[in-house]
Amino acid sequence: MPVLRWLRRHLIVIAGLLTLAYMILPNIVVMVFSFNKPNGRFNYSWQRFSTDAWKDPCGVADMCGSLSLSLQIAVWATVGATVLGTMIAFALVRYRFRARGAINSLIFLPMAMPEVVMAASLLTLFLNMGAQLGFWTILIAHIMFCLSFVVTAVKARVMSMDPRLEEAARDLYAGPVQTFVRVTLPIAAPGIAAGALLAFALSFDDFIITNFNAGSTVTFPMFVWGSAQRGTPVQINVIGTAMFIIAVLVVLAGQLIANRRKKAQP
């Protein structure tokens, strides 16, 4: 049976393509509907092709404001969580101190805790402290839950690092700062980058915790949620598509650079 034989030989490729399609299909729907011209307020059924939304992405009131706020929060949360998380990861791997074991497990708590519960508790905390809900409370909350992911990513990297490398650097006339900048940081960089990317993605599309602690501030996920009640503007799909394309471009660029570097070496 030639058909069966062909199937057997290509089963892995077929399964791979099906899985890929399963993952990519929602993104394609988002993309396609960014070119839709809906009748009425809801962008749920295909009417006809139009580029109106792409020509005027900020045409919906408050949407671009919320987008810029979300990006700002994501950037600062990434910076904060990455710096703190990297330091915590190094401390946990490299040093022996009291309560190290306890901290090691406590750091995972934000990952394990149901988000709704954590969001509600945070709100209680902020209200009791008399904090003004808004940008800062969101940022503090985001840094908090991103921290565990950064620590996990960096810790894995630091644990696999040979401490002799830093000793070798010190032995070769590098002071503490030089050792850190020239040896420790470059070797830990992939772990730190992975943690930072994770933090950015988590912060950018967090809804539950943000919704509880935002006060009257509206982030992009909150805007999408809100508009879904009243009608979904096509511009949401435009923003979604743009983010998707940017992410794909970043990944491609990374691959290209890695390939070129590999080729440069004999």
Add this chain to the structure above:
Amino acid sequence: MTQQQTGGDVRLTGISKTYGSFAAVQPLDLTVPQGSFFALLGASGCGKTTTLRMIAGLEEATTGTVTLGGRDITGLPPYKRPVNTVFQSYALFPHLDITENVAFGLRRRGIKSVKKQVDDMLELVQLGDFARRRPHQLSGGQQQRVAVARALINHPQVLLLDEPLGALDLKLRRQMQLELKRIQTEVGITFIHVTHDQEEAMTMADTVAVMNAGRVEQLGDPADLYENPRTTFVANFLGTSNLIEGEVVSTGTDIVVSAGGGKLRLPADRCPAPTANGGRLLLGIRPEKISLAHRDDADEIAEGRNRVTGRIVDSSFIGVSTQYVVESPAGKSLQVYEQNVERRARLTPGAEVVLHWNPAHTFGLDAAQDIDAGVETVEDAA
């Protein structure tokens, strides 16, 4: 490379290291003359690496001082010491290519034009073609040479080598031993080499310090250590020794000892232990210095030689020689290595034999020590 550093001796004075209640290195004094190839030899955990790391500055000494050419460097951090290390795992920087690895020390000291020096150094270790590779693209032996180049390019006053050949296979190790010896002769820098391999230490070093349990047991040139061990540890750790316990019956220029029902002699000047009639003494004899004769031929043995009778329990043919294990009243398993000059058909397990050797080849040791100290067990060798 002809530029000679005006260095000086490395002198350790009363240096020690304790972790909590565990003494890794007992207070020890050691002088390494400038330009020498010095080996610290011992089993794992004997404190040799800790001693080396204290010279490098990677480990803080609990007590004592390290001086280099008269200058006290005890308090200096590693990056301020004119000393470089070749690490056991090489510790090459994985994110830098070979050139940048080798140039690392020069660059940290603010030297801008490093190309010529790096090229020369890679030439010295025969790796000129690999300058742009990354460490993981090199074999173990090549990585090891990069590690040596990376340290030597700084013209340290002392080069420290921490088991640098431990990860290489046997053949490559032999080759690198000669290579390192050649480089040392060429650059004239003091090498301090830490190893657990006694053959490696004896092949390469001018002076060997045998360490055990945080102390230096004995120090000397390899031949002297081998011929005149002063402790049972050195006698057993450096090669193999047959140690026979006996009772002193007379002293003089020759000491006569009664052991296993016979009388054995040794020169008094080869016995560092105190002797008195009636006292206990350990006699030592290296396996290759013993000759074997079948009991039937015992009459042919020359007068004046030490004799021990026994029975062969095991023999193994290893090409250049045959190794026999002999059971005798003097010792349970005496080792004898016989050159394979001619086949000796009668010397098979079970044969009754006489072991005989020149009394001048016998050394004496204090019987108050552990007779098995330093014997390599199976776990140690693994």
